[in-house]
Amino acid sequence: MTQMFSIENVSVAYGKVEAVRNVSLSVEQGQIVTVIGPNGAGKTTLLMAAIGLLKSTGRMVFQGTDLARIDVEGRVERGLCLVPEKRELFADMSVADNLLLGTYSLRDRSTTRKSLDDVFDRFPRLKERSRQAAGTLSGGERQMLALGRALMAKPKLLVLDEPSLGLAPLIVREIFRTIASLRSLGVSVLLVEQNARAALETADFGYVLETGEIIQSGPADTLIHDPKLIAAYLGGH
Numbered sequence: 741m742t743q744m745f746s747i748e749n750v751s752v753a754y755g756k757v758e759a760v761r762n763v764s765l766s767v768e769q770g771q772i773v774t775v776i777g778p779n780g781a782g783k784t785t786l787l788m789a790a791i792g793l794l795k796s797t798g799r800m801v802f803q804g805t806d807l808a809r810i811d812v813e814g815r816v817e818r819g820l821c822l823v824p825e826k827r828e829l830f831a832d833m834s835v836a837d838n839l840l841l842g843t844y845s846l847r848d849r850s851t852t853r854k855s856l857d858d859v860f861d862r863f864p865r866l867k868e869r870s871r872q873a874a875g876t877l878s879g880g881e882r883q884m885l886a887l888g889r890a891l892m893a894k895p896k897l898l899v900l901d902e903p904s905l906g907l908a909p910l911i912v913r914e915i916f917r918t919i920a921s922l923r924s925l926g927v928s929v930l931l932v933e934q935n936a937r938a939a940l941e942t943a944d945f946g947y948v949l950e951t952g953e954i955i956q957s958g959p960a961d962t963l964i965h966d967p968k969l970i971a972a973y974l975g976g977h
C-alpha cells in the first residue's frame with residue numbers, strides 16, 4: 741500500500757497545556773482512517789495541526805513531502821483538504837455557487853464544469869436544489885454540500901471533523917455511505933468522530949484518542965468488537 745499521510749510523534753500545546761501528546765498515525769492511499777475519542781480528547785486539535793492551522797512539534801509527511809514548511813494553502817494545493825463545517829457555508833449564496841467556491845484554490849479551473857457535474861451525480865439532492873440558498877438546506881443537505889464543496893478541489897486526502905454532529909440517525913447513515921463511496925474515487929479520508937460506532941463501521945482503520953494520547957489502534961472491524969471499547973464508546977451493545 742502507498743502511504744498518503746503520516747503523523748509522527750506530533751504534539752500540540754495551548755500555552756503550557758499539551759492537548760495532543762506524541763501522536764503517530766498513518767493513512768494509506770484510498771483508506772478511511774478514523775480517530776475516535778470523548779469530548780476534549782484533542783481530536784479537533786489534531787486535525788487543525790494536520791491542516792496547518794495550529795503549530796505542532798513532530799513530523800508530518802504528505803505524499804512524501806515533509807509538511808514542516810508548508811502552510812495551509814500549500815497543503816490545500818497539494819490535496820490535503822479540510823471539509824468545512826456545515827456552518828461555514830455561505831448561507832445567502834446558492835448551492836451551485838457554494839460548490840464553485842470550492843475550486844478557488846485550483847490553478848487550473850478548466851475542469852470546473854466537469855467537477856460540478858461529478859458532484860451533482862454523486863449528490864442528486866444538491867442538483868435538485870442547485871439554485872436554492874445554502875442557508876435554507878436541511879442539516880444533512882448542508883453536510884452533503886460541505887462534502888461536495890471539498891470534492892470540487894480534487895482532494896487526495898479529505899479531513900473531516902465530526903460530520904455526524906447534530907444529525908438524525910438516518911441522515912448520519914447517508915453521510916457515512918457517501919464517505920465510504922469516496923474509496924471509489926481513490927480519495928483517502930481522515931475522519932474524526934465522537935459517533936464511534938458509525939465511524940468504525942465506515943473506516944478501514946481506527947485510533948482511539950484519550951486525553952491527548954493514542955491509547956489503542958487497529959483495524960476498524962477489530963476495534964468495533966473490542967469489549968473495552970464497546971463499554972466505553974459503543975453504547976454497550
Ligand SMILES: Nc1ncnc2c1ncn2[C@@H]1O[C@H](COP(=O)(O)OP(=O)(O)OP(=O)(O)O)[C@@H](O)[C@H]1O
Pocket residue numbers: 754757759777778779780781782783784785786934
Ligand atoms: N484555543 C484553545 N486554548 C486553550 N485550550 C484549548 C483550546 N482549544 C482547545 N483547547 C483544549 O484542548 C483540549 C482538546 O480540545 P479539542 O477541541 O481538540 O478536543 P476534541 O476531542 O475535539 O473535543 P470535542 O469532541 O468536544 O470537540 C481540551 O481540553 C480543550 O479545552
